[in-house]
Amino acid sequence: MGFFDKIKQSLTKTKQQFVERLEEVVKQADEPARRSRPVDVETIEALEEALISADVGVSATARIVDAVRARKAGGASLRDLVKEEIRAILRGASTLPGNGHTPHVVMLVGVNGTGKTTTVGKLARLIKESGKVPIICAADTFRAAAVEQLEVWAKRAGVDFIRARAGADPAAVVFDAIAAGKARDRDVVLIDTAGRLHTRVNLMTELDKIRRVAAREVDGAPHEVLLVLDATVGQNGLAQAREFMSVAGVNGIVLTKLDGTAKGGIAVAIANDLKLPIRYVGVGEAIDDLIPFSPDEYVDALFEEKW
Numbered sequence: 293m294g295f296f297d298k299i300k301q302s303l304t305k306t307k308q309q310f311v312e313r314l315e316e317v318v319k320q321a322d323e324p325a326r327r328s329r330p331v332d333v334e335t336i337e338a339l340e341e342a343l344i345s346a347d348v349g350v351s352a353t354a355r356i357v358d359a360v361r362a363r364k365a366g367g368a369s370l371r372d373l374v375k376e377e378i379r380a381i382l383r384g385a386s387t388l389p390g391n392g393h394t395p396h397v398v399m400l401v402g403v404n405g406t407g408k409t410t411t412v413g414k415l416a417r418l419i420k421e422s423g424k425v426p427i428i429c430a431a432d433t434f435r436a437a438a439v440e441q442l443e444v445w446a447k448r449a450g451v452d453f454i455r456a457r458a459g460a461d462p463a464a465v466v467f468d469a470i471a472a473g474k475a476r477d478r479d480v481v482l483i484d485t486a487g488r489l490h491t492r493v494n495l496m497t498e499l500d501k502i503r504r505v506a507a508r509e510v511d512g513a514p515h516e517v518l519l520v521l522d523a524t525v526g527q528n529g530l531a532q533a534r535e536f537m538s539v540a541g542v543n544g545i546v547l548t549k550l551d552g553t554a555k556g557g558i559a560v561a562i563a564n565d566l567k568l569p570i571r572y573v574g575v576g577e578a579i580d581d582l583i584p585f586s587p588d589e590y591v592d593a594l595f596e597e598k599w
Contacts, residue, residue: 295583295584295586295589296589296592296593298575298576298581298583299550299573299575299583299586299589299590299593300593300596301551301575302550302551302556302573302575302576303550303556303590303593303594304551305551305552305553305554305556306346306553306554306555306556306557306594307594308554309345309346309554309555310342310343310345310346310348310554310556310557310594311594311595313338313341313342313345314339314342314371314374315371316338317335317338317339317342317370318335318369318370318371318374320335321335321370322369322370322371330361330363331360331361331363331370335370336357336360336361339356339357339360339370339374340353340357343356343357343557346554346555346556346557347526347527347555347556347557347558347561348378348557348558348560348561349527349530349557349558349560349561349564349565351561351564351565352381352560352561352563352564352565355377355381355564356373356374356377356378356381359373359374359377360373360374371595375591375595378560378591378594379587379588379591381560381563381564382559382560382563382570382587382590382591383587383588384563384567385562385563385564385566385567385568385569385570393510393511393512393513393515394479394510395427395470395473395474395478395479395480395481395510396479396480396481396515396516397470397480397481397483397506397510397513397514397515397516398415398480398481398482398483398514398515398516398517398518399483399485399499399502399503399506399514399516399517399518399540400412400415400482400483400484400485400517400518400519400520400546401485401488401499401517401518401519401520401536401540401542402487402519402520402521402532402536403487403488403532404487404488405487405522406487406520406521406522406548407520407522407548407549407574408484408485408487408520409432409438409441409442409445409484410441410445410577411520411546411548411572411574411582412428412442412445412482412484413428413442413444413445413446413448413449413579414445414449414574414579414580414581414582415482415546415572415582416428416445416446416449416451416482417448417449417450417451417579417580417582418572418580418582418583418584419479419480419482420449420450420451424479424480425451425477425478425479425480426449426451426452426478426479426480426481426482427451427452427453427454427469427472427473427476427478427480427481427482428442428445428446428449428451428452428453428454428469428482428484429454429465429466429468429469429470429481429482429483429484430442430443430453430454430455430456430465430484431462431463431465431466431469431483431484431485431486431502432462432484432485432486432487433456433457433458433459433460433461433462433465433486434458434459434486435486436458438484438486438487439455439458442455442484443455445579448579449579452472452476452478454468454469454472456468462485462486462498462501462502463498463501463502463504463505464505466483466502466505466506467505467509469481469483470506470509470510470513471509474509483502483506483514485499485502496535496536496539496540497539499539499540500539500540502514503517503540503541514541516543516544516571517540517541517542517543517544518542518543518544518545518546518571518572519532519533519536519537519540519542519544519545519546519568520545520546520548521533521545521546521547521548521558521562522548522549523547523548523549523550523552523553523555523556523558523559523573524549524552524553524555526553526555526558527558527561529558529562530561530562530565530566533545533562533566533568534566537566537568542568543568543569544568544569544570544571545562545566545568545569545570545571546570546571546572546573546574546582547559547562547570547572547573547574547585548573548574549574550573550574550575551574551575551576556594559573559585559590563587569585570585571584571585572584572585573585
């Protein structure tokens, strides 16, 4: 299954929740006789309800509704206006990080239960398939089970794996992994950190220490700090993201479990409210079920008429 087909399949529940309701809203609004009149209040309210129900968020919903209100007589269809405004929001946050340093250091952070450890393994596989050679660092030294799980994923991906004894200083493991990455001429160091609540100050401070160690060993590291968010938590993920942005320097999002939610509109809320690019999306449990996020493919899959 190709990337477009995977993103399309993962958005099935969201499409049922949002787009099918949207089609009901725009059916009458886009009739030729009504194109010459301003969009009525009932249509606006129904559109707002459809957007909010898909977790697009209040701010992004307001932006989309403003674009609809501004429709000129005889202009674009309501459906196309909504589609293109969502595309513009996602494109506005889709800047990619620079890649001028070797090894390129990527740190993954997030709360427990988001699928962070499995995401590291899937990302290693994806990077390897792109022609680069990654190395995985198990900086979650609190849970032995997490390290063992990550080692299994590293073997599946066929990449090097650096670990330390249970209870070791996570920053020391990161130091060892970067040193190994340099010695072995690896392109990317993937750092799996322990899951932590954004409200735990001591654990968030630990992330800062890891960042400082990485920066000391490679100029500009960590070059990417990816927050792994569970798409099923919807708007609650925005609060998590804001805290991790302020403490851990998050500059990108991995959105997991997109296939398990009808609230896939959270991708729009993230881009609009946080101005953070969504770098990857998880669309299943297999090792190849992590795909690079494309604003255009997301929108085209969401609004595709024939499934």
